[in-house]
Amino acid sequence: xxxxxxxxxxxxxxxxxxxxxxxxxxxxxxxxxxxxxxxxxxxxxxxxxxxxxxxxxxxxxxxxxxxxxxxxxxxxxxxxxxxxxxxxxxxxxxxxxxxxxxxxxxxxxxxxxxxxxxxxxxxxxxxxxxxxxxxxxxxxxxxxxxxxxxxxxxxxxxxxxxxxxxxxxxxxxxxxxxxxxxxxxxxxxxxxxxxxx
Numbered sequence: 001x002x003x004x005x006x007x008x009x010x011x012x013x014x015x016x017x018x019x020x021x022x023x024x025x026x027x028x029x030x031x032x033x034x035x036x037x038x039x040x041x042x043x044x045x046x047x048x049x050x051x052x053x054x055x056x057x058x059x060x061x062x063x064x065x066x067x068x069x070x071x072x073x074x075x076x077x078x079x080x081x082x083x084x085x086x087x088x089x090x091x092x093x094x095x096x097x098x099x100x101x102x103x104x105x106x107x108x109x110x111x112x113x114x115x116x117x118x119x120x121x122x123x124x125x126x127x128x129x130x131x132x133x134x135x136x137x138x139x140x141x142x143x144x145x146x147x148x149x150x151x152x153x154x155x156x157x158x159x160x161x162x163x164x165x166x167x168x169x170x171x172x173x174x175x176x177x178x179x180x181x182x183x184x185x186x187x188x189x190x191x192x193x194x195x196x197x
Contacts, residue, residue, distance in 0.1 A: 003142075030102060
């Protein structure tokens, strides 16, 4: 995986465009100026959490005795489920964060940005090609910058694209993520076959 593909994949998994309606709904009672500060703070927390998983995820997996093939297959399944939800969205009232005055880490940083799928993705990068860890950190940083910019300007983007436009873009991203998820799953199967062979 290259810097470009890793960055693009992480942006897809973070799903900043899909999170715009949730962020706007959660921060509905906050002034626009304060809203931007909260978004910057929450995205920063998410970046720190994902960085920890990038650099120490391999140690966590080894301690839990989880193999690379298992992680790759699980990552492919998780990404596939995320992609399906992007293509065929459905309203889940229980999963939607409740409107609160000012969230702190939960639910904006975790799980909306640094969710299970994003954590799995950064651990996959770190375990499959650990000698490129600095490259993956750069990819994570770039994906975080792109996602943060999109979310900071969520008000403007919501007005420019409208609800239908955002949904269309998210579904297109879901289609791309589906193919990447299937490839990740096949890579995991291939690693498993090599391991038992």
